[in-house]
Amino acid sequence: MAAACLALTGCAEESKGTAPAPAPAPAAQTPAPIRAEPASPDAARPVEVLRVSARKVRGDAELTRMAGPALLARAADPVAIEVQTQEPLGSLERSSSPEIYLNGERVGDTWAVPPDRLFVFLPDTASFKDTTEVTVAWLGNEAQTRSTRPATLTRQMLP
Incomplete structure (x- = not known):
């Protein structure tokens, strides 16, 4: 048995000398940079x-559909x-969502129609002043997204 141990030990020592060198560690991968897309909510502008413009709802199929039966039932x-x-x-x-102010x-509630149109529906024009300032902002981020150059809606522009 001692001979067997010596034989095994000798073999083990011989294999130590001929063992291949350990493989180098794989190169660490660098993660891709994360970029905010310009149209993302984070890029608030x-x-x-x-x-x-202002238009009468009745007589326009698209506006009638968007306004809904509840408004049409209560608004003359x-x-x-x-x-x-x-x-x-x-x-x-x-x-x-973008909202009209x-x-x-x-x-x-404002309806958004891509790519660049917004609609809000009112029961009538009674609350309008001679000049009304119109702006748009994203709900919840009004301070950063509100229009800096308001548009003007005058009483003469109302239907």
């Missing part, structure tokens, strides 16, 4: 208004305020 002469933005609105698939007040 003002939504500038290109033009604003509903009106739609339409805003076209200078730049496309970008992705609307987020937890916020009249004289700094959010007046209702």
Whole structure:
């Protein structure tokens, strides 16, 4: 048995001398840099208004559908305020939405129609002043996204 141990030990020592060198460690991979896309919600910038108009809802199939039966049932002469933005609105698939503000007040839910149109529906024009300031901002981030150059909607522009 001692001979067997010597034989095994000798073999083990011989294999130590001929063992291949350990392979070098794999190179560490550098992760790709993370970049915020310009249209991402993180890249907040003002939504500038290109033009604003007011239209009667009744008689326009698209506006009637968007206004909905609840407004049409309670409003004698509903009106739609339409805003076209200078730049496309970008992705609307987020937890916020662009909203139309009249004289700094959010007046209702705004419909966004890609790429650059917004609509808000009102029961009538009675609350309008001679001149109404129209701005747009993303709900929840108004301070950074509110229009810096408001558009003007005058009483003469109302239907």
